[in-house]
Amino acid sequence: MVPETADVIVVGYGGAGATAAITAADLGAEVLIVEKEAQGGGNTKLSAGSVRTFGAFDRAVEHITFLCGGATDPEVIEALVRESHDNEPWLRSLGGEVVMDPLRAAPVSYPVYPTGAASPEQPGADGVGPRLRVKGEATANGRDLWALLSGNVRQRRIPVRFDSPALRLLRHPDGAVNGLIARRGKDETVVRARKAVILTCGGYERDHDMQLQFMGQRYGSLGASGHTGDGIRMAADAGASLWHMNAVAAGFGYRVDGFDCAVIHAMPGPGFIYVDRNASRFVDETAMDAHAVGSLVTELELETMRRPRVPSFVVFDEETRLAGPVANTERGAVAGRYRWSEDNAPEIDKGWIRTGSGTAELAAALGLDPAALERTIERYNDACAGGHDADFGRSAATLRPLERPPFYGAALWPSLFNTQGGPRRNARAQVLDAWGCPIPGLYGAGELGSMWSQNYPGAGNLTEALAFGRIAGRNAAARNP
Numbered sequence: 001m002v003p004e005t006a007d008v009i010v011v012g013y014g015g016a017g018a019t020a021a022i023t024a025a026d027l028g029a030e031v032l033i034v035e036k037e038a039q040g041g042g043n044t045k046l047s048a049g050s051v052r053t054f055g056a057f058d059r060a061v062e063h064i065t066f067l068c069g070g071a072t073d074p075e076v077i078e079a080l081v082r083e084s085h086d087n088e089p090w091l092r093s094l095g096g097e098v099v100m101d102p103l104r105a106a107p108v109s110y111p112v113y114p115t116g117a118a119s120p121e122q123p124g125a126d127g128v129g130p131r132l133r134v135k136g137e138a139t140a141n142g143r144d145l146w147a148l149l150s151g152n153v154r155q156r157r158i159p160v161r162f163d164s165p166a167l168r169l170l171r172h173p174d175g176a177v178n179g180l181i182a183r184r185g186k187d188e189t190v191v192r193a194r195k196a197v198i199l200t201c202g203g204y205e206r207d208h209d210m211q212l213q214f215m216g217q218r219y220g221s222l223g224a225s226g227h228t229g230d231g232i233r234m235a236a237d238a239g240a241s242l243w244h245m246n247a248v249a250a251g252f253g254y255r256v257d258g259f260d261c262a263v264i265h266a267m268p269g270p271g272f273i274y275v276d277r278n279a280s281r282f283v284d285e286t287a288m289d290a291h292a293v294g295s296l297v298t299e300l301e302l303e304t305m306r307r308p309r310v311p312s313f314v315v316f317d318e319e320t321r322l323a324g325p326v327a328n329t330e331r332g333a334v335a336g337r338y339r340w341s342e343d344n345a346p347e348i349d350k351g352w353i354r355t356g357s358g359t360a361e362l363a364a365a366l367g368l369d370p371a372a373l374e375r376t377i378e379r380y381n382d383a384c385a386g387g388h389d390a391d392f393g394r395s396a397a398t399l400r401p402l403e404r405p406p407f408y409g410a411a412l413w414p415s416l417f418n419t420q421g422g423p424r425r426n427a428r429a430q431v432l433d434a435w436g437c438p439i440p441g442l443y444g445a446g447e448l449g450s451m452w453s454q455n456y457p458g459a460g461n462l463t464e465a466l467a468f469g470r471i472a473g474r475n476a477a478a479r480n481p
């Protein structure tokens with residue numbers, strides 16, 4: 001079979017892949033995209049679609065340097081901030097209308113998705129800038145962003161091979177990556193790259209073995225089914241150094257029968273608490289960043305060697321049940337497959353939410369110690385009456401007692417928006433080998449080998465997918481091996 005050939009091969013047709021392809025094509029490169037699934041979009045299409053253009057360069061660099069805690073090279077942080085300044089104008093140049101993201105618009109839901117910095121007390125937080133999104137027909141999700149990017153790929157007639165997972169990278173005897181093997185139907189085909197291969201094929205949210213190896217426990221996935229760590233294996237095989245393998249953006253999710261993905265947990269108001277497996281509260285529930293669950297659930301109980309917060313439980317009363325859905329099914333892999341009801345009643349009937357006429361009965365339904373749960377709720381209700389949460393400092397305005405029976409609860413599992421780990425890259429988006437040298441002809445962008453580490457600011461991944469997508473596309477197109 002004659003190998004297909006293009007100047008630049010992009011692996012993965014999501015936000016970073018589309019951005020890299022558009023950029024390289026606009027510089028005159030002949031581009032081919034290979035995508036594992038029958039359609040493109042990946043996590044980008046399932047996301048909330050929030051993007052940032054960071055603010056003042058020095059302030060943003062200072063803040064991101066703090067967030068990354070030394071695990072990301074300074075020049076990569078600087079490249080991200082500098083390039084992010086073009087996110088908004090670039091999206092406009094593609095024909096997009098860019099608006100402020102209304103994620104935080106009333107009514108507020110919990111846990112929160114901060115519009116500004118996730119760590120506002122820390123140095124440089126004012127450099128993070130607001131959340132933006134592409135305006136379209138959908139509300140606050142990634143479908144509008146994806147419609148803009150994929151529309152521009154189509155306009156440029158960039159070919160996309162669907163149902164065609166990349167399997168292995170090919171290397172010239174001099175070490176340069178010069179193509180790959182991809183599946184096509186039942187066959188495996190060789191695809192040659194005259195200039196470069198750009199890996200933008202996402203993380204390992206759906207690979208349970210990698211979860212156990214890198215994060216020590218299993219997570220649910222809120223996102224795309226194609227994210228099984230293929231890019232990590234291919235890059236490792238080509239000699240890449242890996243970074244940020246134990247860093248994730250994770251929220252709480254429900255595991256529900258009949259779905260291979262988790263469902264995003266979201267509360268319609270402040271009338272709820274979280275408890276662990278010992279029926280104890282462990283956090284200010286209403287100030288918690290929705291992405292930070294990965295850090296919360298790492299605690300290990302040394303006496304039992306179990307993780308007391310896996311699962312955690314949300315507990316609420318009748319008033320909260322009637323206030324609105326306790327899940328968000330507009331985003332994530334569940335979107336379009338299930339619509340959570342306004343009053344949560346069908347989900348109670350299905351057993352997804354457990355109930356009890358009193359707190360002891362609810363505890364039994366959740367498998368918790370009834371006396372312990374009763375004590376926790378009593379203490380929380382006392383805090384509400386006194387307007388002061390001595391345990392976790394929850395603001396008085398959010399202290400709403402749990403009084404009106406029946407009571408409800410559900411298990412909450414750590415669930416991935418995305419992983420951050422993968423091949424390490426430099427400021428030019430070149431993938432680095434185990435000794436820190438660029439692997440010729442290999443570039444990376446997006447959440448595969450993301451520059452984000454343990455502390456994740458919301459909207460950081462799409463900001464990076466666009467910024468490093470353009471950096472990778474530019475440098476790949478300019479390469480003359």
Ligand SMILES: Cc1cc2nc3c(=O)[nH]c(=O)nc-3n(C[C@H](O)[C@H](O)[C@H](O)COP(=O)(O)OP(=O)(O)OC[C@H]3O[C@@H](n4cnc5c(N)ncnc54)[C@H](O)[C@@H]3O)c2cc1C
Nearest residue numbers: 012014015016036042043048050166223226446447459462
């Ligand atoms: C519910 C949800 C909400 C989110 N909200 C936000 C948000 O508002 N802001 C933000 O910044 N981030 C958000 N994120 C994270 C963000 O969506 C992702 O990190 C980002 O979209 C990653 O872009 P990407 O291009 O790297 O990957 P993707 O867009 O996922 O694209 C990767 C593509 O590669 C394909 N692929 C995988 N393996 C192969 C292979 N072997 N060969 C070929 N193709 C392959 C996949 O099928 C996929 O189509 C959210 C995530 C989720 C799940």
